[in-house]
Amino acid sequence: MSLNNEPKYIQLKEFIKNYISEGQLKADDKLFSEHELANRFQISRHTVRKAIGELINEGWLYQVQGKGTFVANTEGESKRKSKLIGVITTYLKDYIFPDIIYGIDEVLSKEGYTILLGHTNNEFEKERNCLLNMLNNNLDGLIIEPTKSVLPNPNIDIYERFKAEGIPIVFIHAYYNNFEASYVMEDDVLGGYMATRHLIEQGHQRIAGIFKSDDLQGLGRFQGFVQAHREHNLTINEKHILWFSSQDFDPLLLDDAYIQRFIHRLKTCTGLICYNDQIAINMLEILRTQGIHVPGDCAVVGFDNSELAQQGEIKLTTVAHPKEKLGRKAAASLLELINGTKECIQEKMEPELIMRDSTQTTN
Structure with missing residues (x-):
């Protein structure tokens, strides 16, 4: 020098x-x-x-x-304003994800941005590969759904690179406790509380629950479940709570022996809160095969208000996910970060309970 x-x-x-x-x-x-x-x-x-x-x-x-x-993989200050936004979700093709992506694109396309899609299949290594690919594409910003948000994330070093290169990030659905960032998500604690309170107000006092153990959504919904029970001085029987992880999802739906054990534990329950509509719809079928009538013998509530909730003979009571609205809000928040009008945005959107046949009281 x-x-x-x-x-x-x-x-x-x-x-x-x-x-x-x-x-x-x-x-x-x-x-x-x-x-x-x-x-x-x-x-x-x-x-x-x-x-x-x-x-x-x-x-x-x-x-x-x-x-x-x-x-850094950069050309200095000249490497910016590509008008390209990365969007990474756990899944892409079905359920609520197309609606979320539509909402994101609706806002960003009006501002001249193009989105680059990726999905992780809720696996850490796929998340890492997606993040590295996004880094190589000169992004202006990133919207991402965390992978197994409860667990320690092995990809924080890549997220730190986004921060170091000045690429703003907005998480959707959840966030990582060991990485400070903006997020837009549904208030899952309130959702779990609303679903459980609805069953309690219908007269149910022995309520079971199926919750996901490795994401913040599952923990939040369980927290709301507990809150409603405590507020009404009702006991929670741990035998009536089933936890599953991402890797357990298929066995939960397909393993007959596993299902039989859980049905046995449900015998004294008259209500069931399910982590999402996919599980709730499968439980409706399982309960039917066991001769358990819904809602007469057991009322069932799901989450997300997906298209599945309105299919089949029994329409599902569910806590509605904002879907497109959440996508639009995440995109608008990212634009605020890119334009420098906000430094950090952390918002929880209020859910809505949609009441249908699966909890309808009969006289």
Whole structure:
């Protein structure tokens, strides 16, 4: 680094930028440590940190906590405004996801943005591959549904790279506790409370529940389930609560022995809260095959108000998911972050209970 009248931190910045531009350091290569740079150029570590901090803000570098500073996949400040937004969900083809994506696209397309879709199948490695692919596509922003949001996420280092490169992120449905970011989601605690209170008001006191254990939606809905029971001084029997994870989803629906054990535990219950409409619809069929009448013997509530809820002989009472509205809100929030009018947006949307045949009281 040659000495001139420029401040030393600016000289160091130019040295690092030239080093990267000349190809001596490539994307994701680790930068020299602060100690090495300070010794090499006979400057203070404070000066080194100032130079590195500005290069991170300009998109040349990114940091991974506990590992060091790395070269970003960027061309500096010129790498921006691609008018491309990444959208990653757990699934794409069916259920509520097409409606969510439609809502996102409706807002973004009006502002001249194109969306790049990806899905994780709710698996960490697929999430990682999607994130890396999005990083290579010069995004202006990212909307993403977390994978197994309750569990420690092994891809936080990639999320930190988005932050380091100044690419705003909006999570939908949930968020990661160890990564501070914006989110737009349904108030699942309130939804679980509304569903359970509805059954209690219908006269049910022994209510079972099926909840997902590895995402915040499942925990929130269970929390609302508990809240309604406590408010009405009702006991919760743990034998009547079934937890399942993402990997258990198919066995829950298809394993006859497993279902038989759960039906046996449900014998004294007159109400059932299901994590989503998919499970609720399957439970309606299982209850029918067991000679248990809905809603006469057991009232059933689902979540999401998907198209499934209105199919079949028994229409399903369900807590409505905002779907398109949530997609539009997530997209609008991301635009606020991109334009700099907001720094962080964390919003929970109020759910709505849709009452149908599966909880209708009979006289």
